[in-house]
Amino acid sequence: MATAPAQSPRQKVMVLYLANSALDSPVIAWAVYDGTGEKLHMAGDADEAPYPTGLAALEGGWRLFQASQLLPHPRGEEFDLAYLKYEFFFEQLTPVTP
Amino acid sequence: MASFVARGFLRFDAAAPAEINDQFMAEAGEIRGPEEGLELRRVYGETLAAAAIPETPAGMPLSEVYPSGSALSKLLDLPLVRGVLQSLLGPDPVFDHHFLHVTFPPAYHTGANVSQHTHQDSTIDPRVAFDVQLMYFPHPVSREMGGTRFVPGTHLRKVSEVAVGRYQNIKGQQHMACEAGTLLFLHHGVWHGGGVNLSDRTRTMFKIRMRASGPQSRRWDVSDLETPARRRPIFFLKSRPTAGSVETILTTPEPWFEQDTGRLEYVNRIKLWRYLTDDPTYDADFWLTRLESVEA
Numbered sequence: 001m002a003t004a005p006a007q008s009p010r011q012k013v014m015v016l017y018l019a020n021s022a023l024d025s026p027v028i029a030w031a032v033y034d035g036t037g038e039k040l041h042m043a044g045d046a047d048e049a050p051y052p053t054g055l056a057a058l059e060g061g062w063r064l065f066q067a068s069q070l071l072p073h074p075r076g077e078e079f080d081l082a083y084l085k086y087e088f089f090f091e092q093l094t095p096v097t098p
Numbered sequence: 099m100a101s102f103v104a105r106g107f108l109r110f111d112a113a114a115p116a117e118i119n120d121q122f123m124a125e126a127g128e129i130r131g132p133e134e135g136l137e138l139r140r141v142y143g144e145t146l147a148a149a150a151i152p153e154t155p156a157g158m159p160l161s162e163v164y165p166s167g168s169a170l171s172k173l174l175d176l177p178l179v180r181g182v183l184q185s186l187l188g189p190d191p192v193f194d195h196h197f198l199h200v201t202f203p204p205a206y207h208t209g210a211n212v213s214q215h216t217h218q219d220s221t222i223d224p225r226v227a228f229d230v231q232l233m234y235f236p237h238p239v240s241r242e243m244g245g246t247r248f249v250p251g252t253h254l255r256k257v258s259e260v261a262v263g264r265y266q267n268i269k270g271q272q273h274m275a276c277e278a279g280t281l282l283f284l285h286h287g288v289w290h291g292g293g294v295n296l297s298d299r300t301r302t303m304f305k306i307r308m309r310a311s312g313p314q315s316r317r318w319d320v321s322d323l324e325t326p327a328r329r330r331p332i333f334f335l336k337s338r339p340t341a342g343s344v345e346t347i348l349t350t351p352e353p354w355f356e357q358d359t360g361r362l363e364y365v366n367r368i369k370l371w372r373y374l375t376d377d378p379t380y381d382a383d384f385w386l387t388r389l390e391s392v393e394a
Contacts, residue, residue, distance in 0.1 A: 084356070
């Protein structure tokens with residue numbers, strides 16, 4: 001009997017930027033990187049967020065694996081703005097046949 | 099002007115006439131078609147070399163860059179363009195650099211055909227003063243052709259070029275699908291990137307970066323600029339705030355604003371407005387006054 005080819009997991013990563021540090025706050029920016037090679041996501045490819053909140057992503061089956069820290073604001077730089085503050089990394093593992 | 103301070107851009111659709119657009123496309127030159135084994139870099143290099151657009155060192159007076167009678171000279175001489183540059187930069191702007199941006203359709207690509215990562219041009223730039231980038235779209239641009247993507251209101255963030263590339267999509271981003279002759283004037287800090295071209299023709303955009311030759315304060319028509327005699331009520335309101343007032347414009351959030359740093363964006367907009375109006379006491383509502391009261 002022929003054996004099915006072995007499958008190994010590939011990671012899909014979704015990065016959500018939220019309006020504050022709460023996971024149930026609204027999504028304001030996002031990115032998706034698909035390690036299965038099924039779809040090439042790129043800058044500017046979607047004007048609607050994949051989920052309305054971070055919590056909705058959890059409910060959609062995504063696993064949270066990293067969240068940005070809350071850091072104090074250095075004296076004298078309190079009003080300097082740079083990168084988006086509330087960054088949450090999610091993943092899904094999808095089996096693929098190499 | 100308040101809208102430019104708040105959002106970092108001014109857009110004018112179909113502002114350049116067909117005569118200038120057609121002349122510019124002729125001066126930019128034909129772009130070689132796709133061929134088996136032909137590298138995109140080579141096509142680009144040949145296009146730049148053949149274009150009737152001058153190589154120009156940074157720091158020249160803008161008025162001396164483009165030969166009289168050329169499409170770009172005519173473009174800069176349009177009353178609208180002269181007025182915008184006078185208002186934002188003052189007299190005698192200084193040329194920084196220019197570039198002929200060409201985005202190629204799928205037939206030219208041997209590797210992946212992808213959009214450009216979102217970025218802020220040049221380097222980290224801590225100035226309050228700002229440069230202006232004029233983006234000129236000489237032919238119609240459809241959404242399928244990609245168009246330049248930009249994110250209103252990002253210009254006051256001090257980031258390092260493509261360090262923001264991880265942000266694929268940002269709520270409120272805009273794509274320049276537009277008519278021929280459309281002009282987009284950007285504060286140099288606005289985050290932007292080229293969209294992927296999925297059409298069957300090349301897309302051309304010409305960008306000129308310029309800086310002021312002196313202070314940028316009160317260079318526009320300020321005859322109707324008035325400081326309100328009385329501060330308006332805030333938060334506890336029984337009706338909507340007056341639309342179109344400077345205070346309303348400077349305190350209108352973008353869709354991507356974080357809830358806390360959105361307020362810091364207001365603070366930074368107010369600081370830029372103070373610079374442009376040469377009024378170090380101006381405030382929109384109480385955002386800076388609250389912070390500047392005598393220390394306890």
